[in-house]
């Protein structure tokens with residue numbers, strides 16, 4: 391489960407033990423377990439009621455985990471590009487007034503929920519708190535674009551901090567069916583600067599440009615359409631059209 395991670399962590403999972411394993415005698419040495427008695431096709435059995443299993447998983451922070459995450463999302467994005475009519479690469483940034491507003495909102499939320507001020511948080515937590523206030527605006531932007539263009543759109547959104555910690559967004563927007571105009575994409579973002587350009591046909595390598603941000607830091611957050619890069623998402627989408 392932990393792949394090539396440099397510092398894997400152990401996670402506890404609790405679950406019901408299986409009769410098959412109990413019959414194989416795998417539980418016999420464990421005195422701490424509760425057993426459920428019952429009848430099966432092969433006669434009486436004793437089945438452990440619950441069991442805790444420790445699973446070693448990725449830390450999601452080390453260089454190898456970040457590289458793994460980037461490879462995973464790059465592969466998904468490339469498939470989405472192949473399955474789409476066209477794909478846009480875009481950047482959304484936030485204007486100084488909106489920055490001020492989002493920072494105030496984040497500060498208010500942090501003081502209400504944690505009794506701390508935004509400035510007392512670590513830079514990672516601060517960026518995350520501000521990004522949280524901006525996410526709904528990205529959702530509203532997406533809704534406005536969908537409404538104006540009547541297009542079926544799939545997306546991969548990466549939130550990345552500027553040098554000054556303030557977050558901005560990079561995204562891939564995949565057109566299924568109806569095309570979207572560049573002007574629509576840019577006009578509907580009212581929070582600051584936006585720029586969109588088409589990923590040239592057949593040049594899926596451009597996808598790496600968005601995905602490279604994913605491996606730049608553990609602070610980077612990814613948001614995507616449901617079942618992004620999975621054939622199930624494609625089938626579901628095709629059925630809808």
Ligand SMILES: [Zn+2]
Nearest residue numbers: 395449452455
């Ligand atoms: Zn790791």
